[in-house]
Amino acid sequence: MSEKKIERRDFLFTATYAVGAVGVGAVIWPMIDQMNPDASVKALASTEVDVSTVTPGKTITVLWRGKPVFIRRRTQDEIAEARLVKLEDLKHPEKDEDRAKDPEWLVMLGVCTHLGCVPLDQKGDYNGWFCPCHGSHYDISGRIRKGPAPTNMEIPKYEFVNSNTIKIG
């Protein structure tokens, strides 16, 4: 063999590999994607909650997409406390104003952003939530203050349908 020349056979090999790779991919993708949330899971996307019985200083927990959602009606003291915190003191800086559209109502996913446990209400060093699993402390705005969790507890999409009903999702 002197000079490497592209022959018909080389072309056929390359073409066969290429078609083979596409074929394998086309077979593997459905096998992988079948594990993603199915249509029935996705259908449970929103939930409506009646909050008329929640008094200031109380938290209710509702299930949305299999996850707990905390709905807390905050007292004036708590709102003041949450709004006074300086952004420099936060690991994940977010203003309380951006987290609670209506300052009285804090609606957030009750899922610790570390490894997904449900934090306990009115516990911890910041008078907010405390995760018993690995010791993350959240303040009264659900912002991470101490511990291994990387971010604040998530605020889901929600809206007030009327003054007594919140629609989550």
Place this chain on the structure above:
Amino acid sequence: MSDHEYTPKSKFGKWFNDRLPLLTLANHLTDYPTPKNLNYWWTFGGILTFCLITQIVTGLVLAMHYIAHADMAFDSVEHIMRDVNYGWLIRYIHANGASMFFLAVYIHIFRSLFYGSYKAPREIIWIIGIIIYLLMMAAAFMGYVLPWGQMSFWGATVITNLFSAIPLVGEGIVTWLWGGYSVDNPTLTRFFTLHYLIPFLILGLVVLHIWALHVPGNNNPVGIDIKKPSKDTVPFHPYIVIKDGFALLMFMIVFAFFVFYTPNILGHADNYIEADPLVTPAHIVPEWYLLPFYAILRSVPDKLLGVVAMLSAIFILAALPWLDTSKIRSAVFRPLYRQFYWILVADVLILGYVGAMPAEGLYLLVARIATAYYFLHFLVILPVLGFKERTLPLPLSITEPVLGGSPNLAAAKKKSEFK
């Protein structure tokens, strides 16, 4: 491999063996030349095979009665415990069998560490072993989810959430693993499927593990290469079979003690409460055999780095044949390594202990020191030790120290002068 060609005695045996050499394989396994100085730490390979088969057999039986559905799994396990004939026995054997399996595998791994069984030419045996160990952890974790108790549910939540630490794609991977937005029925059914599959994968890897072992042959307490067959070896059957069998009986006594006298001591009471996605148990702890890694995870205050540290602690073992630079295998001839070995054993036990304690105050400090030492051992001490350590002289054969007094170079020298 034995050198001589094997021919079956009977005519049928010869006819069959010419077509499928199963009898040659059986002959290889019985006659297999084994170092004659293997001690009881070497019996755990056989014990582990027993554990695997026990788990497969009891697991098959449990699967006949278990229902993999979020609404029914918990009740079906209680049904097994109360209604199914001997269901309590089979389930307790399976649940405690997992712990016994890990007990045996840890002894097996630490035997390897002491006698340098992972070193050339046995690196592939070692790496296959690490893969088996990883699969065991996966199988144990998914099996623990199946009863759908509180610990099942929250253990599954915490462990699957480890993947959310991966930047960018983490959340997508977790949703994909769950088949939903939280641990729920789709998660349970796929965990059941995989829990059923993995033991058979392990079985296949065990075959490769033993195959790879039979190429260079067993390491031994002295850690030197030996000629096979020779004065230094005995046939696997009956010598090793009897020894393994005796050790297995002793092991089964311990096993039976747990099954019949304290069947729940290694579990958590919280797992007899049905899974509740709204309430996390106050104190989440994994099963005892995962505690050291759990302690490493919690000792790092950053989410991603914690997960990285925990996984590194396991995967670092796969690199061990290259991290340990010493040519001498057995710790018997490595006076310094021997001490560091026992410090590592203590370190892992301490990690296990603090892993079970709350991650705060003194416990957290101890966990951090022990985590740092764990990596120090593998990444600094072992590589340096290979160059610095003055090892003791090796005997020329296994027989020599027995017949020729103490194993030292002077004796070996004298011997060569005679020639």
